[in-house]
Amino acid sequence: MAVVFDKPHALIDVPLHYCPGCTHGIIHRLVAEVIDELGIEGKTIGIAPVGCSVMAYNYFNCDMIEAAHGRAPAVATGVKRADPENHIVFTYQGDGDLASIGMAETVHAAARNENITVIFINNAIYGMTGGQMAPTSLPGQVTQTSPYGRDPKHCGYPIKVCEMLSELEGPEYLERVTVNNVKNIRAAKKAIKKAFQNQIDGKGFSLVEVVSSCPTNWGMTPQAALKWIDEKMLPYYPLGVYKDRSAEKEAE
Amino acid sequence: MAKLTFKTDNCKGCGLCVDACPKKLLRLAKDKINKKGHHPAEITDEEQCVGCASCAMMCPDCIIKVER
Amino acid sequence: MADKVLMKGNEAIAEAAIIAGCRHYFGYPITPQTEVAAYMAKKMPKIGGCFLQAESEIAAINMVYGVSSTGKRVMTSSSSPGISLKGEGLSYLAGSDLPALVVNVQRGGPGLGGIQPSQSDYFQATRGGGHGDYHMIVLAPASVQEMAELTVKGFDLADKYRMTSMILADGTMGQMMEPVSLDFDIKPETEKPWATTGTKMEREHNIVNSLSLVPEELEMLNLKRYERYKIVEENETMYEEYMVDDADIVIAAFGIAARVSKNAVNEARKQGIKVGLIRPITLWPFPKAPFEKAAEHAKAFISVELSMGQMIEDVKLATNCKRPVTLCNRVGGMIPSPEQVLKAIIDVNNGGVK
Secondary structure (H helix, E strand, O other): OOEEEOOOOOEOOOOOOOOOOOOHHHHHHHHHHHHHHHOOHHHEEEEEOOOHHHHHHHOEOOEEEEOOOOOHHHHHHHHHHHOOOOOEEEEEEEHHHHHHHOHHHHHHHHHOOOOOEEEEEEOOOEOOOOOEOOOOOOOOOOEOOEOOOOOHHHHOOOOOHHHHHOOOOOOOEEEEEEOOOHHHHHHHHHHHHHHHHHHHOOOOOEEEEEEOOOHHHHOOOHHHHHHHHHHHHHHHOOOEEEEEHHHHHHHO | OOEEEEOHHHOOOOOHHHHHOOOOOEEEOOOOOOOOOOOOEEEOOHHHOOOOOHHHHHOOOOOEEEEO | OOOEEEEEHHHHHHHHHHHOOOOEEEEOOOOOOHHHHHHHHHHHHHHOOEEEEOOOHHHHHHHHHHHHHOOOOEEEEEOHHHHHHHHHHHHHHHHOOOOEEEEEEEEOOOOOOOOOEOOOOHHHHHOOOOOOOOOOEEEOOOOHHHHHHHHHHHHHHHHHHOOEEEEEEEHHHHHOEEEEEOOOOOOOOOOOOOOOOOOOOOOOOOEEOOOOOOHHHHHHHHHHHHHHHHHHHHHHOOEEEEOOOOOOEEEEOOHHHHHHHHHHHHHHHHOOOOEEEEEEOEEEOOOHHHHHHHOOOOOEEEEEEOOOOOHHHHHHHHOOOOOOEEEEEOOOOOOOOHHHHHHHHHHHHOOOOO
16 A cells, blocks of 8 residues: 555644644645655745744744744845755745735835745634734624724725735736635645745745635634635635746746 | 545544545544544545545645555 | 054944855945945945845844844844834844844934934843843944944854844944954854754754743743843953043943043043043943942042933942932934033032032
């Protein structure tokens, strides 16, 4: 018998602290699988954010750095620039980290086409602090700090990160994926692998936005949360490639 | 036939693997409670399993090893 | 004796940093320190280094955090309002025990303040600057030569103790030109087995982190850090004494205020007043010993500052309030004149101390 599926080496064999059914675990695994398949664990340095995945440094076997809230792209810039030839650098950030407090760092790293890989977890809520409104919370979405539903007239509309960044000249690759079923997980892995391969090839800033679930703070079962992604999240955050400069060049 | 190995004590009983199985061979063991206090996932009929690994791919806690 | 070159203070810092092996600089334009960035922008690309203008002071200090995590020498520079923005990063650097060199060429505050020299970030620098219990090694140059020397020293100390070294200069120091010798004794860099440079699949993964959710562990980390700070206090305190041995009055002043004060001391001595000067070169650790000793014979102290009186608190603490300490100051970008300091000396000498 041959092993057809097992925990990747780049993922440390410890229980994750995430809630039951939280898709962080799936995405951690996909990143680790890609690191394994590309054979880059020994030169990879990951940057953990502030948020639910703050302790991601305990889960990846590669060298890890914990950054201040929102600053992961700036920290990643430093790590990458310290040794561009030998460092493979990724950030793993949630929506509050990347699209709210760290928006400037995100936009400017993209504008510089910083040669890093960004894994962006969009679950439309602040998980770690107990379910407050995120920059990506949907209109009408009830959270602890939008108890009557997010009112865009009062606090604006959710930010579509891939669409927004796609207007910049800088970034190499932007794709939005999700992990709510096996087919989508396969597609998500392909995108994450491309985002790392781009860095290896020196192509530049590659961001994969993963539309994710937060069963606990959405107040749903894990199953209902995955369904909610299909029904509510994806209509507002359509899946797809928002920028692929190399492909665009080839097409020309 | 395939072989599934569960790291039962790391299972959080979310049941995403149960839904992912195309042959509906998995269930949460209502008669068992693991160290974390969850009903862990288990396979009902390993003979029927083709080792597609859908369950393992869906598992957020990476507790399923699939051999074929 | 090596040849001397005429340089601006800010440029001397930049050149000294390069000589010390720093190949990464991140910053954001702000007066009156922009020459540091401009010098780096010109020089770094030619020596295989990296100059990057960050989108903000916050980003700049976090880029510093990133390079420092990989064990390489790295710096940023700014002026007062920009240092406030870096406060978050300074706290994280301390929490993760990362070495870095940060330059503050101070200007008048608070708020946007002005662009003229000031020493009003003394509290911010010597008490940490960001949240949490921590210290930076704070170095106060009083000449362009010292701007350069303390930059080299700052890198060495930062690496040795895994701390941030801050050069606390002011607009005058940054802008003035003086002859500088750049002939430094460069020590081999400290080994950094903790650095995140990739495991090469040869060791356990390294983690650079300031999060510690178990209170017992976080307490231990703080206690350990302060044990290290104690060693810094014992071994790295620097100061200059000038005519202190027989002094009845002792002036405390650093940076530009010390230069002005030295003139006043010379003038007062001519008039027969026994006055001396203690110039702290490290503001943290503060040189307590020379003040304690001086308090045995001096009748009074004068703290000369470009602030509303910040270092004066450390002078009082160092002398255990045994003697009166008066303040002689200008603020808002103004500098005390030697005449003003001389008048303060004469007033104190005449018993005009409140």
